[in-house]
Amino acid sequence: MVKKLLRQNESYLGILILFLCVGISVANPSFLTFENISGFLKSYSMVGIMAVGTLFVIILGGPADVSFTAIAQAVEYAIVVMTLKWGGNIYVALLAAAVMGAIMGLANGFIIHYFRLPTIIVTIATFNIYFGMMYVITRGKLINNIHPLLKSFGNVLLFPATSKIGGTYGLSLHPLLWLAALLLGWFILRRTFLGRSICAIGGNETAAERIGIRTLWTRVFVFGFVGLLSGVAGVVHVSIVQSVVPNIIVGKELEVIAAVVIGGASVFGGRGTLTGTFLGVLLFAILNNGLTLLTVSSYWYNVAIGVVITAAITISAYQQQRQARRRVNVKVEGERA
């Protein structure tokens, strides 16, 4: 059991996070407070939701989708404009965001499957189309006064409390949406044939086709699912920052992909878990938050992420080399293995 646990990437990530938590709390005790934790969970829920989708793409076949931030961005802007124009309620807004996102994602899926093109190239192209079209239509205008329905959704607090300086805090709904995305992702991956098909295609696509797994439908589903989550992530984002700048989400894609890969997903496809993905995002959230609490300039955040990624990949490469060196190739007579 312990041995099996030690073989898993998640365990190492968990230990790393634990050390970070201890270190930061020693330096600044306000780290381990409900107020602080709910704060960083909230600000990373968008990244967390998008990471679930990215995990699916990576399991399906390695190289990631990079257009999902453009989808989130376009949907975010569209929802702000549509709610200002027609009003409605948060459920309709979330549903509309999910549908719009899914449509854009499905387009990726169809192009990638029918023309057998590499994911990364297609999504760079559609990234530019989605993002560019939004700019053409909106001329890059910033909107500060978003509809109250989005604001009030963002302001809902569970377990509200008052802080020392008089502000109220509590658990907002965003981390719950993140949790919902994780649970949904887990259910699809572990408990449905569709989810197992995704893993199977990621492991050996030819074999999946021979068995009769519908690879077209599965691939299209995955990209639609990424789009759907991205749409929801867009709404989550606007309800947190309460304004929309047309290039605020774009640029996050590398951080999301990095979180998923740190979480143990194989860039060659076929492998990855939701626990790992959650821990990957959590690590980034804590790093970011810790730097702030330690009053280190936020400019260092990217450096810290870079160091973590480099460390993670070199450690795992080193482990593999060591394993290879230790492996017994031949049972030599008269020698103890």
Next chain:
Amino acid sequence: MEEFLELRGIHKSFVGVYALRGVDFSIRKGEIHCLVGENGSGKSTLIKIMSGVLAPDSGEISVEGRKVGHLGSGTSIGHGIHVIYQDLSLFPNLSVAENIAISELEAKGRSLIDWREVRGIARAAMDRINVSIDLEERVGDLPIGLQQLVAICRALTSELKLLILDEPTASLTKRDIDSLLAVVRDLQSKGIAVLFVSHKLVEIFAVAERITVLRDGETVGSLPSSELTNEKLIALMTGKTITQTRFQRTAGQGRKLLEVRGLSKRNNFKDVSFDLHAGEIVGITGLIGSGRTELALALFGVSPADSGEILVEGKPRRISSVQDAVKAGIAYVPENRLVQGLIMKQSVGDNVIAAILSRLLSPLRLIDPKKRREKSAQWISSLEIKVSDPAVAVQTLSGGNQQRVVIAKWLASDPKILILDGPTVGIDVMAKHAIHNIIRELAARGLGVLLISDEIPEVANNCSRVLLMRSGKIRSELDAEGVRIEELQRLVEAGQ
């Protein structure tokens, strides 16, 4: 016995090129049958027709005496025909249980996964052939022999009447093959027919009741295996008689190129000593896991030895990296690369000098066109490669001339010692024959060749001496001239 599957007059062509020209084939219930033929003989097309992946242009197919039209992919499985391809069609990232159960789950149209059902299906399939593999193990972590059994278990999850194994033994060890054959006999006792598609000839005789030989898209014979000898089979497959000659060392002992003294590496090999002379081909044989490949990798500096001495032309050499080995004049060619090393679309001249570019540099570290012309011309003439112009692409050359280009390429790089690891793994009879000739010619031109192979006839026929390895040690050194193949085979397998 009753025929299970019968194909008559099967024709199939692809864009006007015939793959099959009136092939007849039949297999009885519970029969172990072999389908053999060289690459391009139509074997894979015929399998694809049996598995329903391809439809024949004309011809009749009947299953259990009843005529069926074309077998669709689904209908073929419905009739109980399953193919295990060479790549095994497994999912390395999924567990054993899931790999076995997945096609059954697909067939039942399950949309939700019940993991108890998955394990149950897997266990039932394993029980049918009395194997037990950890259900939760990832298939990618299993040795290839167990992976083969996982693939067979998957075929057993649905009704199985004919199991087609496409090239199953290409990457298996002797022990794996034995346990595979045990499973095959077990299937036979349950009335399941098994069709082997293979060009490794030794195993064929061990199991088959009948052998069907294809050549150029036609059936050239379907005979009981008792009526066939190895030579007869090769003649049927190739249409030519290949005379296996034994390697004759050129007269007189060449100078000593390599001396290995007490070479050891923990968990790899121990106390290995031998000599290699110019013009010699020394075979190193043993089962996978005997240390033969590990020894080669140490000599080439890929995973250097812990202790012991390596002397090249009498001078002690420290070989702790590939660069050291290359400097000492040692070249290493992994499986199949002897031929694959050619870049077919590039010119003869460029192929000849591909391995020695660094020696053709001008003082500015650019490739000197004059040196390049001279070098390629030198080797083309010295090996009598028949080509009007060195700029002609290699692919336009005849097979024999392509071989000369390979030889020229290796000679140009001027190694003294050439280590060949499994040079003919997975290739067909004619190509194998050609490669043996290349190796002999390289030796005749003064190289010392170490030929590592687990194919006993290969080492026996092509080597001057054979070193036999087992459990990391050299057990015996035999003069190939006197040794009988059967005896060598027995020595290799001894102590298993």
